[in-house]
Amino acid sequence: xxxxxxxxxxxxxxxxxxxxxxxxPPLPAxxxxxxxxxxxxxxxxxxxxxxxxxLDSARLARGRTYARDGHVDxxxxxxxxxxxxxxxxxxxxxxxxxxxxxLSDQEWDTLLDAIAAEPAQLAALLAKKLPSALADSDxxxxxxxxxxxxxxSCPDNGRPCKHAAALCFQVARLLDAxxxxxxxMRGRGERELLDELSRRxxxxxxxxxxxxxxAPPSGSPGGPAATVAxxxxxxxxxxAPQDAAAQPEATGPGVLARAALADRPRPPLPxxxxxxxxxxxxxxxxxxxxxxxxxxxxxxxxxxxxxRAHACLSAAAPARPGGASARRSPFxxxxxxxxxxxxxxxxxxxxxxxxxxxxxxxxxxxxxxxAPTDVARSVAAWxxxxxxxxxxxxxxxxxxAGDFDRARSALLAADLPALRPRHNHLTDPERGIQLRFGHDxxxxxxxxxxxxxxxxxxxxxxxxxxxxLTTLLAR
Numbered sequence: 001x002x003x004x005x006x007x008x009x010x011x012x013x014x015x016x017x018x019x020x021x022x023x024x025p026p027l028p029a030x031x032x033x034x035x036x037x038x039x040x041x042x043x044x045x046x047x048x049x050x051x052x053x054x055l056d057s058a059r060l061a062r063g064r065t066y067a068r069d070g071h072v073d074x075x076x077x078x079x080x081x082x083x084x085x086x087x088x089x090x091x092x093x094x095x096x097x098x099x100x101x102x103l104s105d106q107e108w109d110t111l112l113d114a115i116a117a118e119p120a121q122l123a124a125l126l127a128k129k130l131p132s133a134l135a136d137s138d139x140x141x142x143x144x145x146x147x148x149x150x151x152x153s154c155p156d157n158g159r160p161c162k163h164a165a166a167l168c169f170q171v172a173r174l175l176d177a178x179x180x181x182x183x184x185m186r187g188r189g190e191r192e193l194l195d196e197l198s199r200r201x202x203x204x205x206x207x208x209x210x211x212x213x214x215a216p217p218s219g220s221p222g223g224p225a226a227t228v229a230x231x232x233x234x235x236x237x238x239x240a241p242q243d244a245a246a247q248p249e250a251t252g253p254g255v256l257a258r259a260a261l262a263d264r265p266r267p268p269l270p271x272x273x274x275x276x277x278x279x280x281x282x283x284x285x286x287x288x289x290x291x292x293x294x295x296x297x298x299x300x301x302x303x304x305x306x307x308r309a310h311a312c313l314s315a316a317a318p319a320r321p322g323g324a325s326a327r328r329s330p331f332x333x334x335x336x337x338x339x340x341x342x343x344x345x346x347x348x349x350x351x352x353x354x355x356x357x358x359x360x361x362x363x364x365x366x367x368x369x370x371a372p373t374d375v376a377r378s379v380a381a382w383x384x385x386x387x388x389x390x391x392x393x394x395x396x397x398x399x400x401a402g403d404f405d406r407a408r409s410a411l412l413a414a415d416l417p418a419l420r421p422r423h424n425h426l427t428d429p430e431r432g433i434q435l436r437f438g439h440d441x442x443x444x445x446x447x448x449x450x451x452x453x454x455x456x457x458x459x460x461x462x463x464x465x466x467x468x469l470t471t472l473l474a475r
Contacts, residue, residue, distance in 0.1 A: 019190065021189075026072060042130040042135065045135075045142045046142065062165070066165075073093065094163045094286055096164045097164070098150055099149040116200035121133065128178050130179035151164065334387070338387065361379070378390060384458075389438075391438075414470075419434075442462060444457065445471065
């Protein structure tokens with residue numbers, strides 16, 4: 001559970017922990033790109049450290065190709081560690097990792113004092129550039145020979161293997177865009193560093209004001225403007241002090257609060273990012289021993305969440321000219337059982353029973369206290385008509401006069417078998433066929449072994465009873 005203060009905000013400790021973990025989506029492939037892989041001098045220095053530990057230049061070349069072709073999936077950066085899954089020649093990706101020593105508290109103090117003393121260095125960092133003076137200071141930020149420690153779950157014992165090398169090349173691209181990634185690898189997050197630098201700058205400003213206020217004023221005895229008058233010499237009268245209100249305000253590092261908070265025109269927000277044509281696919285997780293979850297199940301749940309989010313954004317998109325905007329979620333809130341049936345129907349959208357679907361139905365039955373046959377029947381009903389199809393599986397209702405009554409006449413006019421009405425069902429038990437009328441004014445075909453009451457959803461729902469029964473009889 002996320003620790004929070006009584007006001008509902010996250011505690012500082014939790015905020016700091018969140019700041020020390022950054023996740024980057026897969027970087028796009030660099031098809032046709034040539035020349036240096038890193039664009040900045042500090043990104044090139046990172047790759048130089050990689051080359052010093054490489055025992056096989058061929059592996060580095062293959063890793064470079066893997067990175068250029070987009071084989072590295074989501075990258076997670078935490079203090080002392082960078083990890084990502086890298087897709088190789090096998091179906092399951094490998095877990096690659098790069099370790100780097102974090103700085104000690106004393107080293108951080110030295111580094112932060114150097115940045116606070118030189119505002120130009122902080123300005124460069126905020127502009128996403130690494131000052132060379134900072135990199136060459138007493139505290140070594142960039143890795144040197146042997147500082148990078150690669151690891152990978154693949155069977156290759158190379159140091160580094162092509163998967164770890166590919167991760168290193170992609171990290172160089174991250175460093176090009178944001179040198180705070182390097183500072184995070186060394187132990188501290190961006191927000192944490194900026195807050196600490198703000199405190200140090202405030203302390204420097206306070207000390208500067210204290211020294212100015214305690215310095216002897218100009219013209220006072222012992223002051224810089226004091227003169228020694230000889231006997232008989234006239235002493236010039238002291239200049240009257242200026243009105244305090246007319247004196248200019250002291251300036252120092254930083255910005256006055258009233259200037260920072262002053263109301264001023266701001267540029268408009270950028271337009272929303274265009275919605276992609278379809279939801280993206282999550283990276284395939286690697287196999288692992290002793291995991292508290294099934295990687296395939298987690299991958300499926302992530303894909304389902306992406307699909308639902310894409311559908312919700314599509315429904316909330318601005319209306320086309322002349323049309324109305326839909327603001328209603330396409331996914332109603334479902335009870336756990338119905339949502340489990342939905343997931344099972346989505347996981348295996350085909351109606352065939354395989355070993356995988358049987359195992360899924362057994363697990364779902366055990367978790368919900370139902371029989372596997374009931375789970376399979378419910379999944380078939382969901383495929384047939386979604387929530388309404390699942391409702392009709394176990395619920396009967398009495399439709400008003402109208403479409404339901406006209407359906408029997410339409411079936412007789414089409415020279416189709418006469419069906420016996422009962423509630424919202426039209427049934428021929430001798431043939432083992434049935435139509436169920438839904439609240440959405442569609443007809444849901446069912447079939448059973450003749451003479452039994454074991455009804456199963458069969459085929460798609462149809463607003464036309466003649467079409468639904470014709471499809472059912474053609475099976």
